[in-house]
Amino acid sequence: MKKRVIAIITVCIFGITTILGGLPFNKAEEVSAASNQEVRAVWLAYVDFSSLGMKTNSESTFRSKASAFLDKAKSNNLNTVYFHVRAFDDAAWKSNTFKASKYLTSKSTSGKTAAQTYSFDPLRIMVDLAHQKGMELHAWMNPYRISMDYYLDPALDESTGRIETAVKEVMAYGVDGIHFDDYFYHAKKGYKNPEGKVTTTKEPSAKTQRSNVNKMVRSVYSTVKSIKANAQFGISPQGNIDNCRGAGADVDTWLSSSGYIDYIMPQIYWTDQWGSSGKTNMFTSRIKQWKNLNKNGTTMYIGLASYRTGIKYNDDPGWKKKSTNLADQLNILRSYGCDGYSLFSAKDLYRSGAKTELSNLNKMVKRIPRASVSYNNYNALTVKWNKISGVSGYQIYRATSKNGKYKKIKTAGSGTTSYKNSKLTAGKTYYYKVRAYKGGTTYSFSSVVSKKPKPKTPSISTKAGKRKITVSWKKVSGASGYKVYRATKKSGKYKTVKTIKSSKTRKYTNKKLKKGKRYYYKVRAYKTVKGKRVYSSYSSYSSKKAK
Structure with missing residues (x-):
């Protein structure tokens, strides 16, 4: 992830005002929606591995340090980790295609695959440990980046193919999703094909960049879903929308069309005391911009800059002036219907300068009811x-x-x-x-x-007679009628045998049955509302053999 400070930011943001006035934790009586599931995540970046003790050739050491980190994340009420598995066309797993990450091992990675280098499998351990601790583990990749100087050429189908190979290998580990950073274009020196040959040192137009990247994004989305339908694929672009558009990140299309992403996570790394005067509500304004751009209701999380907490910045004095920035931002992002957040980055969970901010954030999280x-x-x-x-x-x-x-x-x-x-x-x-x-x-x-309110589930019983079975049930308050279902196996297909259009009737006799054969029954109550039936859940089955 990036500690970028955009030198030139378009400050003429429409309607930069104190949108959420008063105390930072107070809101109006009418508020917008929050999501069905809140993600509270952290980015575990390649630059964090060494400081967390995870760069090692010892499996026991890696396992111990990884477990300690996950426990630290849980103690901060986090439930999701974005593990940096592919930062420079490398692998944090035992790949037979890609080289090992030099940030996870001190062994030479030159001319070897990750499978030949690693004595243990970092990704396997991370997935297993996270799931054991009740956390989600998403595989974070920089799709094109080979080095700071060179990226894979997004114009080439072979580049997409190489990214697809990495995605398929990682999905085999049972990860909960694939997560992309925002490095698509703007390599320092140029672009290469997967064989390492420089294909161009020039960049196409912004429109062509977005088109090239979109082909890859659609392809990856389809691949992820074909392997694991409920796995999530998302992208974390820069917080400045104009910068996204100029760097190959077609956020307009992703947030207005299906088949690209499951969620978006803009990195909104500014406070609401931004600017030399400290009076610009930059965080809230950026949230509002992204929400307005989100035409198809794509799930939205927000990247939060834990790395900036407690540090003095002349262009963003809020980070030093207050110790409730992250807590305030959590309240704001939820008030705008965002579904969670991720902190950048993992090592800040241990940084003394971030301690107060994280403590205040945790107080907010702990006071969120389930x-x-x-x-x-x-x-x-x-x-x-x-x-x-x-x-x-x-x-x-x-x-x-x-x-x-x-x-x-x-x-x-x-x-x-x-x-x-x-x-x-x-x-x-x-x-x-x-x-x-x-x-x-x-x-x-x-x-x-x-x-949806619906009638209570009926409680039923059955009584066998000569080639008949009588199904009885207790009255359900407010019911307009009942529907009786029958099957010849407990787990078989239940078909309607009688619709009763009276709330007073509470039994039905099913006649002309086969002697000695067992029949299974279920009942649903229904309430008629504006000409349509609202059904209860099915009752438990009751069965008898016809005499």
């Missing part, structure tokens, strides 16, 4: 959350669309951990999130949870 919602009845849902110590109470918000406006519907005391939301419409989806508060300070929201 919410859930369960069925109560055809017109009610129950929202639940875990108890958080040291707070005054909780605020429950509701919306009728995931990305809609959330209105506060209940304030609960500190001893309350559930709320029954009544008078709802059956079959309509309701979205909820919960946040804790203490005095005048409100903390970040839980992840969004949602459900």
Whole structure:
């Protein structure tokens, strides 16, 4: 990742104002959505390996240091690691194609494959340890970079093929996703083919750059999904959108068309006290720009600059003036519906100058409730959350669309951990999130949870008669009727045998059955809303043999 300080930043950002005024943790009564799942991640970069003791020829040492790092990440409430497996056309795994990363081993990597160099498999150990600790491990790659001077030529199909080879090899390890950095164009000296021959020292137009990169991105996305459908493929571009457009990162297309990425993670490495005067809300303005660009609702995480915390910067004095930058940024990114964040980089988890900022960030994270919602009845849902110590109470918000406006519907005391939301419409989806508060300070929201109210599940029984079986069930409150299903095997296909259009009827006799044959039954209740049926879940099966 990069410690780039963009010398010329377009400061004429439309509407740079104090968008979220007042206390940094306070928000208006209506707020935009948060996501179903919050990612709290860290980039484990090649430049971190040595300082964390992970550059070693000893498997036991690597395993010990890797485990210690993951424990450190967990202690900072992180749940995801982006492990730098391919920084310079190399490999942090036992590849038979690529050379070993010189940042993970002191052995010579010249003329050898990673499989020939490593005495153990770093990626295998990282995947296993992360999963054992309940964390996700994503493989972070710089797709084109060979060195700081030369990149693979994005115009060549062979370059895409080489990247595809790396992706396929890494996906075989069961990683949770593939993650790309933003190094596409702007090599210092030029571009090479996979055989190492310089193909050009000139760069094409920005439009051609984006076109070349897009072919590769689409291809990688398709490859990832073909190997593991639920694996994530995402890209972390620069936080400056204009810089992205001029460096081959076609963020406009990625955020308006399908088939490119699952998520985007812009690196917004500025505070809201940016500029020589410290009065420009750069972080919030960049968030707003990215959200406005996101036309297709792509999942968005934000890269946060933990490496800048506690350090004096003349162009961004906020990093030194405050010790709540990361905590404030978490609150802001959640208020704009972003789904999580990643810290750059791993070694800052150990840096003394970052300690206070990380502590304040952790306080915010720890005070985020874990919410859930369960069925109560055809017109009610129950929202639940875990108890958080040291707070005054909780605020429950509701919306009728995931990305809609959330209105506060209940304030609960500190001893309350559930709320029954009544008078709802059956079959309509309701979205909820919960946040804790203490005095005048409100903390970040839980992840969004949602459900559709529906009738309770019937409880059924069966009674056998002569070539017939009677199915009975208890009355379901608010039901308009019931549907009876039958199968000839417990796990077989259940087909409708009777639709009952009366809430008063609570039994059905299935006649003309085969003597001695066992039949299996299930029942669903339904509520008719505006001419459409809203069904309950299926009941447990009940079976009998016809006499």
